[in-house]
Amino acid sequence: xxxxxxxxxxxxxxxxxxxxxxxQALFDVDLKIREGKITSLxxxxxxxxxxxxxxxxxxxxxxxxxxxxxxxxVFGEDVMGEDVELVQVRRQVGMVFQRPNALPISIAxxxxxxxxxxxxxxxxxxxxxxxxxxxxxxxxLWDQVKDRLGDVATSLSLEEQQKLCIARLLPLKPxxxxxxxxxxxxxxxxxxxxxxxIWELRGEYSILIVTHNMAxxxxxxxxxxxxxxxxxxxxxxxxxxxxxPENQATADYIEGRYG
Amino acid sequence: xxxxxxxxxxxxxxxxxxxxxxxxFGLITATLILPVVIIIGTLIVKSEGTLTWAFFTEDPxxxxxxxxxxxxxVGTLWLVAVALIASVPLGVAAAIYLSEYxxxxxxxxxxxxxxxxxxxxxxxxxxxxGVGAFVLFFNFGTSIxxxxxxxxxxxxxxxxxxxxxxxxxxxxxxxxxxxxxxATRWQTIWRIVLPNSISGILTGVILEVSRTVGETxxxxxxxxxxxxxxxxxxxxxxxxAMSLHLYVISTQVPHVPEGLPYGVALTLILIVMVLNSVSxxxxxYLRGKKxx
Numbered sequence: 001x002x003x004x005x006x007x008x009x010x011x012x013x014x015x016x017x018x019x020x021x022x023x024q025a026l027f028d029v030d031l032k033i034r035e036g037k038i039t040s041l042x043x044x045x046x047x048x049x050x051x052x053x054x055x056x057x058x059x060x061x062x063x064x065x066x067x068x069x070x071x072x073x074v075f076g077e078d079v080m081g082e083d084v085e086l087v088q089v090r091r092q093v094g095m096v097f098q099r100p101n102a103l104p105i106s107i108a109x110x111x112x113x114x115x116x117x118x119x120x121x122x123x124x125x126x127x128x129x130x131x132x133x134x135x136x137x138x139x140x141l142w143d144q145v146k147d148r149l150g151d152v153a154t155s156l157s158l159e160e161q162q163k164l165c166i167a168r169l170l171p172l173k174p175x176x177x178x179x180x181x182x183x184x185x186x187x188x189x190x191x192x193x194x195x196x197x198i199w200e201l202r203g204e205y206s207i208l209i210v211t212h213n214m215a216x217x218x219x220x221x222x223x224x225x226x227x228x229x230x231x232x233x234x235x236x237x238x239x240x241x242x243x244x245p246e247n248q249a250t251a252d253y254i255e256g257r258y259g
Numbered sequence: 260x261x262x263x264x265x266x267x268x269x270x271x272x273x274x275x276x277x278x279x280x281x282x283x284f285g286l287i288t289a290t291l292i293l294p295v296v297i298i299i300g301t302l303i304v305k306s307e308g309t310l311t312w313a314f315f316t317e318d319p320x321x322x323x324x325x326x327x328x329x330x331x332x333v334g335t336l337w338l339v340a341v342a343l344i345a346s347v348p349l350g351v352a353a354a355i356y357l358s359e360y361x362x363x364x365x366x367x368x369x370x371x372x373x374x375x376x377x378x379x380x381x382x383x384x385x386x387x388x389g390v391g392a393f394v395l396f397f398n399f400g401t402s403i404x405x406x407x408x409x410x411x412x413x414x415x416x417x418x419x420x421x422x423x424x425x426x427x428x429x430x431x432x433x434x435x436x437x438x439x440x441x442a443t444r445w446q447t448i449w450r451i452v453l454p455n456s457i458s459g460i461l462t463g464v465i466l467e468v469s470r471t472v473g474e475t476x477x478x479x480x481x482x483x484x485x486x487x488x489x490x491x492x493x494x495x496x497x498x499x500a501m502s503l504h505l506y507v508i509s510t511q512v513p514h515v516p517e518g519l520p521y522g523v524a525l526t527l528i529l530i531v532m533v534l535n536s537v538s539x540x541x542x543x544y545l546r547g548k549k550x551x
Binding site for chain 2: 057086087091099101113114117165168169
């Protein structure tokens with residue numbers, strides 16, 4: 001099991017620069033994200049944290065005016081290499097979005113959606129039921145929805161939808177989970193619930209979270225990265241960053257002096 | 260007793276203006292209904308007695324001054340059906356390409372410009388194009404095929420634009436969700452985008468049908484006949500059509516009893532109104548079922 005070799009790197013970027021047309025959004029970003037940990041990316045709006053996140057599963061690329069330099073590796077393999085199958089990258093690097101985007105199909109079909117995209121043979125009834133139950137249990141949603149798996153997922157509450165969005169990644173056995181402000185559309189109670197869930201997944205999955213919420217970064221991550229204007233300013237253990245930030249800009253930001 | 264919330268002279272004047280403008284705009288709007296009411300009313304009154312069962316099922320007789328409209332009715336069905344078979348697949352495919360695949364570059368902008376211009380071409384110009392392209396160049400002769408293809412080219416922009424709008428109405432976040440799990444464009448379109456936009460696409464198609472029913476110019480040189488004593492047996496035959504039949508008996512044939520053209524016109528309008536109502540009812544129904 002992966003967790004027995006904790007020294008591996010889940011994500012490593014080397015000299016990553018990215019341009020949207022003429023605008024440079026990332027400057028020479030070198031980052032090492034550790035396996036089995038939760039790492040938060042913080043920084044003011046427009047600092048490049050979402051851009052960085054979105055270049056790991058290459059979802060940035062659909063904009064034809066995006067250009068990148070440098071490399072991003074997931075468990076030692078370059079995601080942008082010549083013979084890399086983009087669909088395989090997306091399969092192994094799961095993503096959770098800011099606004100829950102459960103698909104307008106049944107709850108069960110949502111859980112199976114990704115799995116079926118990547119599986120040639122139709123799963124047996126037994127396999128299917130098992131996967132659905134296992135995934136929904138893992139995200140603490142099974143008890144609420146087990147009697148209405150056929151209901152349209154978009155009728156769920158936002159909290160339930162966001163959990164479902166995490167659940168549907170699990171049958172794909174992703175090696176990395178990327179989360180782009182996963183709680184910012186949720187109320188405080190739902191935020192706490194989803195945060196607990198993310199903490200629960202720690203260890204089994206390597207998770208990189210973009211967040212605007214300092215308190216969330218502080219209580220729900222192992223390591224913290226502070227970015228500013230497309231550059232990495234500081235990357236340390238979370239407790240160190242919030243107690244003794246090395247950089248003045250970091251200190252100003254986490255104390256709420258800007259952002 | 261005067262308080263700080265009492266009405267002032269200025270308030271009174273503003274309220275009078277408010278009522279005045281509301282009334283004025285209301286009246287202007289109401290006059291828009293007038294033409295519709297007058298047209299339909301006149302048709303109903305003047306066509307009295309002509310709309311019998313026999314009117315719909317019999318051939319025109321006695322130099323088209325008596326009898327029914329059966330061949331024209333059947334001919335219109337042929338024309339609309341063939342036009343649909345040609346324009347819907349093309350239009351929907353083009354709309355899917357433009358909405359889901361095309362990048363925003365000069366070529367896409369050029370295509371969009373072409374579509375807008377195609378929509379602006381007068382129908383008589385389409386008719387002449389149809390003669391040149393389908394009747395002569397492709398050598399289909401004056402036939403249902405040539406007439407329907409001409410109408411298909413004419414209605415293509417409508418289908419493309421309405422389909423593209425229906426596709427664009429599907430939230431982008433659904434596409435992102437699919438792509439982020441490794442779905443290809445086509446998997447995303449087939450599993451999520453199309454099932455959620457099919458209602459809008461069909462509505463556009465029905466509206467296109469209702470428009471095609473009434474067109475006269477594009478078919479009069481390309482396939483619609485003045486008078487034919489038999490029904491078409493294939494798309495290479497000529498045919499009578501409702502719209503041209505109305506034009507012919509109103510202006511070209513002497514001694515037509517007054518009720519007859521009114522009856523044809525009323526039938527034509529009824530077909531269009533029924534189709535539009537179906538389309539509106541359908542849209543309302545599916546909107547109610549929307550899942551997000």
